[in-house]
Amino acid sequence: MKETLLNYLLATSSNVPIEQIILNFMVAIIFSLVIYISYRFSHSRAVYSARFNVSLVMLTLITTMVMAVISSNVALSLGMVGALSIIRFRTAIKDPRDAVYIFWCIVVGICCGISEYFIVALGSALIFLFLLIFGYVKTNDRFLLIIHGNISEEEKIEKSVLIYYDGKATMRVKNTTSDRVEYIYELSQRIIEKYSKRELSITQELYKIKDVNAVNLVCQNEDINR
Template identity: 70%
Template sequence: MKEMLLKYLQESNVSISIEQVLLNFLVSIILSIVIYLAYRYSHSKAVYSQRFNVSLAMLTIITTMVMNVIGNNIALSLGMVGALSIVRFRTAIKDPRDSVYIFWCIVVGICCGVSEYTIAAVGSAILFIFLLIFGHIKSNDRYLLVIHASTEVEEEIEKAILVFYDGEANMRVKNTTSERVEYIYELSQRIINSSKDKGNINKKLYELDGVERVNLVCQNEDINR
């Protein structure tokens, strides 16, 4: 048993040739460019981060480097796992798609490091097409309608919002003092689109005496980058 284990460890310590290493890096660079282009064209201008995109390409090459170092060496692989376990990533993932790209880069780097070019190329091609088709899908935007007015027109404001949005606007906040009132209504994109033929809600509200300020704020998670 000991002899078999020793023989296995000796066979697993065979280093790969320089030609194989160069080929692994070449394929890794080509596929990292594919990932770079996929991220570039699947994200809008407001969301796209060029520095993060370059980091993705570098992550693919770095993972390939790590796999070339490890090779078939079990002892070295265990030591590498222990060394990498102390790394802590503090960068917040603000777009769920970014985590997909990070995992894609790591998998491609692993495949290139062990010379599994077919799996890396076919998988990258499928993901590239999929992300180009569905990458522009955005979450539904939410809007907050913020109204500042005098307490004397509370009933008029609530009635105007009820009529204008056909009762679909959700009141989230109502702050009042002895003289002032603040409303915050939550609106969806569908509600805003369906009410466009009725005119502008701002003009409707400003026609009421006592309305001081009306703000419409878009809550979009994609702009927090």
């Protein structure tokens, strides 16, 4: 049984011509540059990482190199699977789209390594267009209204925020001590835009209240969260 399996593995092994390997790498370079351009234009300045983008190009070429080695030797491919299974990647993914680009690079490298150019061309074209179109889709920014004041003005502060935003401001945090109080209200971007047209801003309204010491409006978006 062992001899039969060994003979099968040896029989299925073949040498890939050097010209084919060079062509595979040239095609991999072309599509890795497509991935590079797609990543560059689908990410905003705040989340764009040039080093990560370069690593995507290298990942595509490395995957192509691995496929060039194991595609001509079935026995080696089995050993390579076992060797790669011990690798652990611990780099934090900043953006969920980064995981898509990593898998895209791996698939391109695999396809180029086995000379499946039509599949990689068609798939990359669709993915490229999809990411460019939907790469600018973002969730609406959230705003946090942070108020610090004296505990004696607790009722006035709550009433002022309630009236100003017509009850649409959501209280998330209320911290108190024996003489101080802190409020954190959550506001959507739509609410901010709607009520910013009023004659007086929310900060001006709150500073009319005695012993309100500080009013901060913080934009909480995906980039800040990371």
